[in-house]
Each structure stands twice: as structure tokens, then as C-alpha cells.
Amino acid sequence: MFEKSHSFMDDTNWLSKLICFLKILVQGVWINRFQLFLTTVTMTIGSFGLALTIFLGDGALDVLWADIENLLGSWTIVSPTAGPQGELLLKRSTYFFTQEDLDGLKREVVSARMVTPAILDMHVRVRTEKKEENVQLDAVTKILGNEDIFKPIAGRKLSDEAYAGLVRECLITDTMAEKHNIRADEGATILINGVLFDVVGIVNTPPLRGDSFPQRIVVSYTTARTLWIEPGNIGIFVVAWKTTEDMYDTLGQIKYVLDGIRGAQTYVMSSQQFQIQSGRKIVKTFIVVGTTQSIFCILIASIGVLNVMLTNVSRRTHEFAIRVVMGARQREILMVVLAESICIGLLGAFAGLVVAVVAAPAVAGLMSEGIAEAAQLQPDISFRGILIPVLICGLCSLVAGVIPALKLRKIDILAALRANV
Secondary structure: OOOOOOOOOOOOOOHHHHHHHHHHHHHHHHOOHHHHHHHHHHHHHHHHHEEEEEHHHHHHHHHHHHHHHHHOOOEEEEEOOOOOOOOOOOOOOOOOOHHHHHHHHHHHHHOOEEEEEEEEEEEEEEEEEEEEEEEEEEEEEEHHHHHHOOOOOEEEEOOOOHHHOOEEEEEEHHHHHHHOOOOHHHHHHEEEEEEEEEEEEEEEEOOOOOOOOOOOOEEHHHHHHHHHOOOOOOEEEOOOOOOHHHHHHHHHHHHHHHHOOOOOOOOEEEEEEHHHHHHHHHHHHHHHHHHHHHHHHHHHHHHHHHHHHHHHHHHHHHHHHHHHHHOOOHHHHHHHHHHHHHHHHHHHHHHHHHHHHHHHHHHHHHHHHHHHHHHOOOOOOHHHHHHHHHHHHHHHHHHHHHHHHHHHOOOOHHHHHHHHO
């Protein structure tokens, strides 16, 4: 019915065609301004929520938790305890870990890439030129000192002589260095429990473990054990796995060995990986909930687009009939209606994206204040976070415009021309 031998879109002047098309498009979109405004606001909210969810979710997973996992996620800390089964230790001289426990772990835990003793989170009294206060201390072996968390960002690592207990050297966190105005290249010294140590390097304040005591000191395990640990006490064990997939196998092997040597429930395994997995689970839940709510809002906005376009098509039936008589093809009229529908969705999508990009740092700051683990959270303004809201809003609006566009196929041209529109 609509087919004609000539079309208003067949003009060889593409610029004229474009201007004509855009003029028709703007007039069609603007004809129902109030409903258009409400629909666009709803689409903007949906786009904003979806983009913000992706920005913050990607920032947490790819920036925050990836960094934490690289530093802390590959080992577990095994600590001794008498526990409810303390009577199982009566055959031993002490409930502390012993060299026998360490040898058993090294021999039997085959999936581990590292089994080493250490002393972590020990409280010591530190005196610098600035002040005297309590600080937490980590005592590490050479193999543990090569982990990323103990690699200096300034100065150098502990020397082989320090690991052998021949000299007394220490590393301090950047938080402590800033507070006490200490630089690793100035030959600074501090007193740890009254013993003089040379500060040779500065390390990053470890995430998660540095929340309560950001000021930390790292010394060699041999030195700490000689000075402050009673004879026969190994301290705690740090066991690292080769890959994340090996984690549960490694933990199972540790349990099997220590249950046999000491008895069940006479030790505690605490892994930062569990905290990381918990944090990642929280972030993923946030992404799922935020995405679901945002898409629901976009779907509501799409219903608004449908209503706007149905109203526009009804109001412009006379106009479309005249264009058909003047030579417009059916597909060209349909294309105008679909383009108007998509434009409404994209208008809301881009408005929401602008708000999300501007607001993301502020929202991340608010989350950091309320969630200790999110203190380092930075939003990731990624191409994916921009593309997905645009595609979803555009696609939903396109689908919403199909029904009004198909309605035009049933136009009675003569009736429409007679109508007093």
C-alpha cells in the first residue's frame, strides 16, 4: 500500500536527506515533551546505576582485590593453640610448634611452594628520635622475605648477614616512615625492645593486616627468635600454595599432617585468601544486585518509550499518510519511528553515563569510609562500563519502538487523510 516509485530519501544530496531526517526525528521526539522527560529521567537512572555498578565493581575486582590477592592471597598462617583438645598435647613438652612439626609439614605438604616458620603480629616497644610507642613486628625468613608484601619500595632488602642473625637490620612500613620522618638512605636507627637496629628499607603498609596497626617493622626470623622467643618455640608457620586451585589441597594436607603429629584442634589456620574470597563475593553480590536493579529500571523506562512512541504514532497518523502520498516508502517511515525510539534510549543512556563518571569517585569515597576493606577502592572508568549501558538502553528502546512501528503497517491512508488532525 505504501510503496511508491519515488522516495523522499532518494535525493542525491545526502546532506539534504540528513537534515530532513533529523528535522523529522526531532519533531517526532519533541511532540510529547512531558512524557518524554519522565521516560528519559527513568532511563538516565537505569543507565547511571548500571554504569556505576560496573565502574565500582570492576574497580574493586580488578584494582583493589587483585592487588590484595597478589600480596596476601597465596598463603595461610598456621598458629598453635591448646584448644578444646588440649589434652592431646600432654605428651609434648609444650603446645608451641616445634622443629618436628615444621619438618613434618615440609616433608608431607607436597602441593606447597613454601613452608617456613615466621613470627607475625608480635607487639614490641619501639623508640625513634620522634617518640616511643608500641608497634607490631613481623619476623621473616629469607624465603618469606622474598614475597611481594615484604619487598622494599625504598632502600634495600634485609641482607644475608641479617637473615643469619649476624647483623641487626629492619624494614619499616611507609606509614611508620612518614610518621617518624625516617628515610632508608639516611642511616636511620631505631630501638626495638631496647635493641638497636639499622633501618635499611621501607615497605608498603600491607592491606587488611595493616588496618589496626599500619606501623609495622620487619626483622629477620633468626634475630627475633634469638632475642625474644623462648628456646624450642618455632613461632608460627606460613604455608603458600602454587596456584589458587591448590589452596584447598594444601590446607587439607596441613590438617592431615598436624592432626597426626599434634592432634585435632590444636592449631588454627587463618588465610587471607578466605577474606579475599569473602570480599570478592560481596563485590560480586553488589554487582549482581546493582545490575539487576538497573536493568529493571531500564525496562520500566522502555515501557515509557513504548508509550511515548504509541502516542506519537497516533498523533502523527495524518502526517505519515501525507508523507506516504508524497512518495515516502514504508521502510522509511518505520525507520523514522525506530530512530526516534532509539534516540530516547540513547539520550537517557548518555545522560546516566555522564552522571556516573562524575559521581563514581565520590561514591567510592563514601564506600571507603564505611567499609574498611574498601579503603583503597578506585572506580575503573572502563570502556566496558560505558559500552554496556549504551547497548542495553539502545537495544531496549529499539525493541520498545517495534510495536509502534509495526502499527503503521495498518494505516488506512484515505481515512488518515480525511481525519481532522
